[in-house]
Amino acid sequence: MADWDYEFFWKETLNQMYEELGEQEFSRWFTLMEYRGATENTIILGVPSNFYREEVKRRYNIRIEEKLKLIIEKDMTLVFEIVQQPKKTIVQSERTEPESQARKSSGEFKEEKRGGDDSHQMKKTDAPAAPPVQSAQSVQKRHPQLKLDYSFDAYVIGDNNSFAANAALAIAKNPGVTYNPFFLYGGVGLGKTHLLQAIGNYVYANSPETKIVYINTEAFLNEYVDALKEKNMSSFKKKYRYVDVLLMDDVHFVQEKEGLQEELFHTFNTLYESNKQIVFTCDRPATELKKISDRLRSRFERGLNIDLQPPNYETRYAILKKKAESKNVAIPDEVLALISKNVSSNVRDLEAALTTLIAYADLVGKTITVEIARQQLKDVFAAPKQTNMSIDIIQRVVAEHFKITPTDLKGKKKSQNVVFPRQLAIYISREITEFSTTEIGQAFGGRDHTTAMHSCNKIRERIQTDPTLDSTIQSLIRMIKEYNAKG
Numbered sequence: 231m232a233d234w235d236y237e238f239f240w241k242e243t244l245n246q247m248y249e250e251l252g253e254q255e256f257s258r259w260f261t262l263m264e265y266r267g268a269t270e271n272t273i274i275l276g277v278p279s280n281f282y283r284e285e286v287k288r289r290y291n292i293r294i295e296e297k298l299k300l301i302i303e304k305d306m307t308l309v310f311e312i313v314q315q316p317k318k319t320i321v322q323s324e325r326t327e328p329e330s331q332a333r334k335s336s337g338e339f340k341e342e343k344r345g346g347d348d349s350h351q352m353k354k355t356d357a358p359a360a361p362p363v364q365s366a367q368s369v370q371k372r373h374p375q376l377k378l379d380y381s382f383d384a385y386v387i388g389d390n391n392s393f394a395a396n397a398a399l400a401i402a403k404n405p406g407v408t409y410n411p412f413f414l415y416g417g418v419g420l421g422k423t424h425l426l427q428a429i430g431n432y433v434y435a436n437s438p439e440t441k442i443v444y445i446n447t448e449a450f451l452n453e454y455v456d457a458l459k460e461k462n463m464s465s466f467k468k469k470y471r472y473v474d475v476l477l478m479d480d481v482h483f484v485q486e487k488e489g490l491q492e493e494l495f496h497t498f499n500t501l502y503e504s505n506k507q508i509v510f511t512c513d514r515p516a517t518e519l520k521k522i523s524d525r526l527r528s529r530f531e532r533g534l535n536i537d538l539q540p541p542n543y544e545t546r547y548a549i550l551k552k553k554a555e556s557k558n559v560a561i562p563d564e565v566l567a568l569i570s571k572n573v574s575s576n577v578r579d580l581e582a583a584l585t586t587l588i589a590y591a592d593l594v595g596k597t598i599t600v601e602i603a604r605q606q607l608k609d610v611f612a613a614p615k616q617t618n619m620s621i622d623i624i625q626r627v628v629a630e631h632f633k634i635t636p637t638d639l640k641g642k643k644k645s646q647n648v649v650f651p652r653q654l655a656i657y658i659s660r661e662i663t664e665f666s667t668t669e670i671g672q673a674f675g676g677r678d679h680t681t682a683m684h685s686c687n688k689i690r691e692r693i694q695t696d697p698t699l700d701s702t703i704q705s706l707i708r709m710i711k712e713y714n715a716k717g
């Protein structure tokens with residue numbers, strides 16, 4: 231190895247990373263990394279384990295290389311060497327099931343029998359924990375735009391997502407035939423990109439000749455703008471109008487961008503008319519997109535529109551279990567249960583908590599216990615979550631919507647213009663917070679839990695008969711969450 235000494239520059243890079251990340255994050259990821267040497271264009275760093283290497287690469291590689299480029303004034307690549315075998319740190323405890331009041335799963339996975347390879351079969355939440363699936367995809371060639379981890383195999387089904395996941399699989403089996411377009415929407419970190427790419431991976435695995443394009447709408451915008459600037463529209467159009475499966479992520483990004491909407495509208499029509507599959511993901515229902523043309527909105531609404539909801543406790547637990555297995559670490563079930571209980575906002579946060587814990591155990595060489603998990607994740611657990619949303623906010627938003635007051639909701643009035651909003655607010659409280667019916671009853675003027683339960687049942691019944699109610703509820707929930715996010 232040629233002897234290039236970049237240690238001085240490396241130290242400067244570390245200083246800058248420290249400034250940016252703060253002590254806690256910096257010490258978690260950088261103190262066990264050592265400068266091992268360099269060649270002309272690479273810096274070699276020692277790290278303690280494979281897991282650590284992957285995480286550091288995923289989190290910081292780009293940022294570090296950008297800094298090095300500024301500091302050394304040339305392109306440098308980082309090379310990681312594992313200098314110490316990972317310690318076997320995490321032990322499997324006795325198997326304890328999570329609170330299993332709900333082994334029920336209305337989210338039945340309706341996979342019909344298929345001939346041949348069933349390696350793509352999804353697992354239901356309450357399926358027994360299976361060993362990591364050795365699927366065809368793990369040896370499969372990767373589609374350049376898709377992440378292989380985003381497979382149906384890896385997607386855990388629960389009540390919150392079974393409809394969407396089943397539709398996605400049906401589409402993957404018969405693109406352009408069953409549901410077109412498919413418009414999948416839901417909040418951040420709930421698995422939209424995962425399902426979208428799972429469709430692509432599945433189609434690609436089964437017929438690699440199919441032309442699949444995955445694009446995030448922001449990237450689509452950039453390409454569109456570049457094409458305009460370079461007067462290269464024909465190749466842009468060709469790229470997007472001659473595809474068999476168009477997977478377009480985060481389409482809410484078209485809001486307020488008229489030219490882009492126009493382009494997408496024509497792309498849509500061309501593909502749709504030739505029965506090509508189009509799948510969109512979006513952070514909200516099409517009806518709630520602002521500043522988009524009616525004709526584009528109506529295209530979004532034309533096919534199947536399905537939402538993803540946050541996973542419940544059992545599904546969160548099943549997801550964690552599966553993630554832990556796929557990372558090949560055994561973590562005591564009670565630790566998984568603890569995380570599932572405390573991180574309820576979305577799957578991304580859930581995964582982040584797990585990763586933090588594994589990293590800690592990996593670095594410090596300790597066995598993960600409930601105490602350690604509590605200690606290491608105390609900031610995560612303390613963070614404001616949707617589930618900590620106060621009933622107060624729900625009452626304010628619902629009252630305002632129905633032009634009554636929060637006091638009405640908590641009071642004794644029995645007129646229908648108050649009773650229905652009250653039942654609805656109680657129902658929503660039960661849906662989006664973790665408060666018990668007892669606590670909810672209390673917050674609604676000291677009613678008892680049976681009253682709260684009765685309200686929830688009433689609303690459930692009404693949803694069955696009133697087709698518009700569900701969308702009213704969803705839009706109220708959205709407003710509540712926005713209100714909550716603003717603090």
Ligand code: ADP
Nearest residue numbers: 384385386418419420421422423424549577578
């Ligand atoms: P979104 O696009 O909705 O913001 P992502 O698809 O990026 O969310 O999901 C965030 C993370 O959570 C990803 O790592 C994804 O693999 C994981 N995830 C989400 N839902 C599930 C699920 N049902 N089963 C397994 N992993 C999931």
Ligand code: MG
Nearest residue numbers: 422423424479
């Ligand atoms: Mg996404």
